[in-house]
Amino acid sequence: xxxxxxxxxxxxxxxxxxxxxxxxxxxxxxxxxxxxxxxxxxxxxxxxxxxxxxxxxxxxxxxxxxxxxxxxxxxxxxxxxxxxxxxxxxxxxxxxxxxxxxxxxxxxxxxxxxxxxxxxxxxxxxxxxxxxxxxxxxxxxxxxxxxxxxxxxxxxxxxxxxxxxxxxxxxxxxxxxxxxxxxxxxxxxxxxxxxxxxxxxxxxxxxxxxxxxxxxxxxxxxxxxxxxxxxxxxxxxxxxxxxxxxxxxxxxxxxxxxxxxxxxxxxxxxxxxxxxxxxxxxxxxxxxxxxxxxxxxxxxxxxxxxxxxxxxxxxxxxxxxxxxxxxxxxxxxxxxxxxxxxxxxxxxxxxxxxxxxxxxxxxxxxxxxxxxxxxxxxxxxxxxxxxxxxxxxxxxxxxxxxxxxxxxxxxxxxxxxxxxxxxxxxxxxxxxxxxxxxxxxxxxxxxxxxxxxxxxxxxxxxxxxxxxxxxxxxxxx
Numbered sequence: 001x002x003x004x005x006x007x008x009x010x011x012x013x014x015x016x017x018x019x020x021x022x023x024x025x026x027x028x029x030x031x032x033x034x035x036x037x038x039x040x041x042x043x044x045x046x047x048x049x050x051x052x053x054x055x056x057x058x059x060x061x062x063x064x065x066x067x068x069x070x071x072x073x074x075x076x077x078x079x080x081x082x083x084x085x086x087x088x089x090x091x092x093x094x095x096x097x098x099x100x101x102x103x104x105x106x107x108x109x110x111x112x113x114x115x116x117x118x119x120x121x122x123x124x125x126x127x128x129x130x131x132x133x134x135x136x137x138x139x140x141x142x143x144x145x146x147x148x149x150x151x152x153x154x155x156x157x158x159x160x161x162x163x164x165x166x167x168x169x170x171x172x173x174x175x176x177x178x179x180x181x182x183x184x185x186x187x188x189x190x191x192x193x194x195x196x197x198x199x200x201x202x203x204x205x206x207x208x209x210x211x212x213x214x215x216x217x218x219x220x221x222x223x224x225x226x227x228x229x230x231x232x233x234x235x236x237x238x239x240x241x242x243x244x245x246x247x248x249x250x251x252x253x254x255x256x257x258x259x260x261x262x263x264x265x266x267x268x269x270x271x272x273x274x275x276x277x278x279x280x281x282x283x284x285x286x287x288x289x290x291x292x293x294x295x296x297x298x299x300x301x302x303x304x305x306x307x308x309x310x311x312x313x314x315x316x317x318x319x320x321x322x323x324x325x326x327x328x329x330x331x332x333x334x335x336x337x338x339x340x341x342x343x344x345x346x347x348x349x350x351x352x353x354x355x356x357x358x359x360x361x362x363x364x365x366x367x368x369x370x371x372x373x374x375x376x377x378x379x380x381x382x383x384x385x386x387x388x389x390x391x392x393x394x395x396x397x398x399x400x401x402x403x404x405x406x407x408x409x410x411x412x413x414x415x416x417x418x419x420x421x422x423x424x425x426x427x428x429x430x431x432x433x434x435x436x437x438x439x440x441x442x443x444x445x446x447x448x449x450x451x452x453x454x455x456x457x458x459x460x461x462x463x464x465x466x467x468x469x470x471x472x473x474x475x476x477x
Contacts, residue, residue: 001055001056001057001092002054002055002056003019003047003050003054003055003056003100004054005056006056006090006092006100007047007090007102010045010047011054012054012129013052013128013129014128014129015041015042015044015126015127015128015129016042016043016044016045017044017045017047018034018044018045018046018047018129019047019050019051019052019054020046020047020048020049020050021048021049021050021051021052021057022048022049022059022063022067023048023067023070023071025070028070028074028078029078029114029116031046032074032075032078032079032114033114033122033124033131034046034124034126034131035071035075035079035083035085035103035105036079036083036112036113036114036123036124036131037124037125037126037127037131037132038083038105038107038126039079039083039084039105039106039107039108039112040107040108040111040112040123040124040125040126040134040142041107041125041126042107043104043105043106043107044104044105044126045102045103045104045105046102046103046105047100047101047102047103048067048100048101048102048103049092049098049099049100049101050100056092056100057092057098058091058092058093058097058098058099058100059098059099059100059101060097060098060099061099064089064099064101067101068087068101071085071103078114078115078116079112079113079114079115080112080113080115080121081108081110081112083105083106083108083112084105084106084108085103085104085105085106086104086106087101087102087103087104088101088102088104089101089102090102111123111139111142112124122134123138123139123142125138125142150198150199150200150201150203150290150334150335150336150337151198151199151200151334151335151336152198152199153192153196153198153199154196154197154198154199154202155196156196156197156202156205157195157196157197158182158185158191158195158196158197158201160179162205162206162207163201163204163205163206164206165204165206165238165240165241165244166204166205166238166240166340166344167179167180168240169240169243169244169344169346170343170344170345173344173345173346174344174345175345180343180344182195184343185201185343188339188342188343189335189336189339190336190339190340190343198336199336200334200335200336200337200339200340201336201340203238203239203337204238204239204240204340205238206238207238208237208238208239209236209237210236211236212290212293212295213235213236213237213238213239213242214234214235214236214242214296214297215234215235215236215242215245215246215296215297215298215299216232216234216296216297216298216299217231217232217233217234217235217246217249217250217299217300217301218231218232218298218299218300218301219231219232219253219301220300220301220302220303220414221303221414221415222302222303222412222413222414223302223303223304223305223412223413224302225300226414227413227414227415228414228415228461231249231252231253233245233249235249239285239337239340242285243281243282243285246281246299247277247278247281249299250272250277250281250299250301250306251274251277253301254270254271254272254277255270255271255385255387256268256269256270256271256387257269257270257387269386269387270386270387271385271386271387271388272306272383272385272386273360273361273386275356275357275359275360276356276357276360276361276370276383277306277383278346279354279356279357279360280306280308280357280370280381280383281299281308282341282346282347283354283381284297284308284310284381285297285337285341286333286334286337286338286341286347287310287312287333287334287338287379288310288311288312288333288334289311289312289333290334292311292312292377295311296311297309297310297311298310303385303388303412304384304385304388305382305383305384305385305388306382306383306385307380307381307382308380308381308382308383309378309379309380309381310378310379310381311377311378312333312377312378312379354370354372357370357383358370361384361386364384364386367384368384368386369384370382370383370384402425402427402436402437403437403441403446405424405425406421406424406425406437406438406441406447406460407446407447407462409421409424409425410447410460410461410462411462415450415459415460415461415462416459416460417456417458417459417460418430418433418434418438418458418460421433421437421438421460425437438460445463446462446463447460447461447462447463448460448461448463449461
């Protein structure tokens with residue numbers, strides 16, 4: 001009988017299922033490492049009485065009792081901390097004399113080791129049908145998943161002079177402009193009772209040099225990443241400084257305008273409300289998955305929006321759209337980092353950050369409301385530019401002069417190849433398009449060519465500011 005007849009969802013051995021004909025009491029590590037690997041992962045099932053090719057031949061009740069006793073003994077003597085196990089039997093014959101024993105292993109909250117002797121301990125992780133010793137990198141990653149990257153005690157004593165950047169953040173955003181006391185930090189479990197900083201609090205320390213706080217910022221010309229990068233920067237180090245530097249980058253690339261009020265006055269309006277930008281960045285820093293090595297938060301500013309992309313999966317059971325406005329539950333991936341931001345009055349315990357963003361856009365149209373997009377392994381929080389107006393909307397394209405069409409296209413989309421501009425304007429002959437449109441615009445200084453004339457990668461760019469009459473450049477024939 002095939003195992004699939006007993007368990008329809010079990011087809012082959014993988015990270016969740018493994019087959020064993022019998023469990024050898026003389027070499028327990030050969031099968032006990034699978035129990036350890038399951039406990040260190042997402043749990044799994046070891047099927048006893050099944051051959052390697054998936055044939056379920058079964059074992060009798062006496063062998064089942066001996067197998068359970070063997071597992072209990074090995075779990076007690078060799079596996080630390082002990083794994084949680086449950087059993088299920090299914091018969092393979094009509095007489096119910098032979099059974100497949102399913103050994104269910106639950107995922108552990110701690111890192112589980114297999115011990116041989118007094119000092120030889122091995123951490124195993126589950127592979128695709130096998131279990132292998134964990135490398136040091138695997139153990140670090142496993143520790144972060146089990147305990148959280150930020151909730152481990154360290155041997156670094158908290159002293160205010162080492163956290164001045166964090167203290168400045170607290171002074172800026174706390175309502176009373178006060179400095180958090182040691183007692184307050186201990187009450188929030190940011191600092192231990194003995195005065196040692198938790199690992200998450202170390203990420204706010206002035207001299208923190210870890211690469212896991214990296215934020216990459218870019219300002220793009222146009223609506224996509226195919227345009228020119230107009231401004232860029234990368235920030236890492238103390239989370240306090242990273243947050244401040246990122247907010248400054250967004251601020252220097254935020255437009256301001258004016259709109260009329262009901263009593264014929266006027267008020268300033270910003271592309272992105274300060275409250276929304278701050279909440280979006282605080283949310284990204286608090287909830288990103290720091291256990292994924294080599295990742296970063298990406299902040300991309302386009303002509304019509306900001307995308308703040310952070311690594312880590314969506315933790316809630318339903319999608320973002322499934323929750324009514326203002327009802328998103330609060331789940332903290334990084335409890336200590338979140339507590340540090342909470343103490344600084346940058347984060348609310350009730351999970352009201354999304355509501356704050358929505359409130360700051362309350363006077364904007366529906367299509368401009370903040371959006372959270374959920375993707376495998378990362379989240380994209382999008383804020384729309386409230387001042388963005390497509391230039392094409394102000395013109396009738398059919399009545400627009402060809403020169404204006406080129407200018408409008410370059411303003412909206414960024415640098416383009418000649419053939420793209422030719423297609424956009426509607427010229428059938430390249431030579432005529434160059435002679436009548438492109439070369440005169442280059443000569444007048446409205447546009448310029450970036451790259452060699454004959455290079456296929458050359459792009460036509462719009463010159464910022466006023467045109468320069470008489471500005472000469474080599475023409476293309």
